[in-house]
């Protein structure tokens with residue numbers, strides 16, 4: 001009996017060492033990653049002072065790194081992307097939450113959605129006016145309701161039933177967005193005098209009035225991907241207009257079998273071309289890489305028809321692609337094998 005003890009101890013120690021070793025290898029090899037965007041559009045270097053550019057870059061970095069820390073600690077892709085999006089929603093720099101654009105009636109109406117690639121569960125809210133962080137309400141719709149999309153006052157009643165406080169619509173006011181509304185109205189008024197109707201005048205507005213959404217996609221250590229998008233929509237929007245951001249398949253999509261996508265751009269095109277789902281369908285059914293599929297949809301499908309914007313894409317291997325067909329897109333990414341990347345302009 002006594003003689004066997006050292007042998008057993010050795011066996012035990014070696015098994016223990018093997019477990020520790022293989023866990024270490026596993027932890028190091030399991031990919032995890034996150035990418036975020038803060039909108040695509042007419043984003044040109046000459047419009048930025050060095051201070052303004054630095055402030056935008058710092059906010060994008062803060063957001064992507066906050067999401068990354070959650071993944072690093074073993075948190076889920078859903079938690080990571082929500083945390084990253086909350087930081088962008090709380091910043092006046094982006095068209096979501098604080099900083100959301102103004103409607104024609106000088107209010108703010110926000111849309112958001114979230115999707116879990118593990119099981120294709122999804123939640124979305126449209127046209128909410130009193131929700132500080134719309135992505136969190138989209139998450140509640142996914143987790144706590146039997147529905148996928150809730151809108152307007154009904155969505156806010158649901159929020160209250162879940163213990164979420166409503167905030168005054170003026171919380172989202174910012175001077176810059178108000179000036180944008182006045183400029184958009186003046187341009188549309190001019191177009192009206194040239195005999196253009198509302199539709200034609202709105203169509204003629206430059207893309208800077210039509211974009212600026214925020215979003216995130218993430219892959220966690222469990223191999224699950226997820227996507228989320230949050231927006232104030234389009235400046236001077238009217239008649240309860242809803243964009244692509246809350247539409248699953250258009251502005252947001254996630255499925256572990258293919259990829260996770262969050263979009264920003266001229267929502268009407270993204271809805272009509274089912275952009276996020278189309279990218280993932282190309283990955284799943286045509287065996288394309290996310291880079292190839294994203295390039296095809298953003299540059300070959302949308303660009304020729306005037307559908308301006310971009311997407312962020314991630315797959316279960318932790319590959320990231322950030323294609324856009326506009327002058328710039330606020331974006332950032334970080335993975336266990338890639339240091340923080342922050343980009344604003346085309347050649348960043």
Ligand code: ASP
Pocket residue numbers: 039040095210211212213231232233234242243244245251263264265266267268
């Ligand atoms: N896609 C958003 C919308 O059409 C706008 C944006 O991306 O900024 O509502």
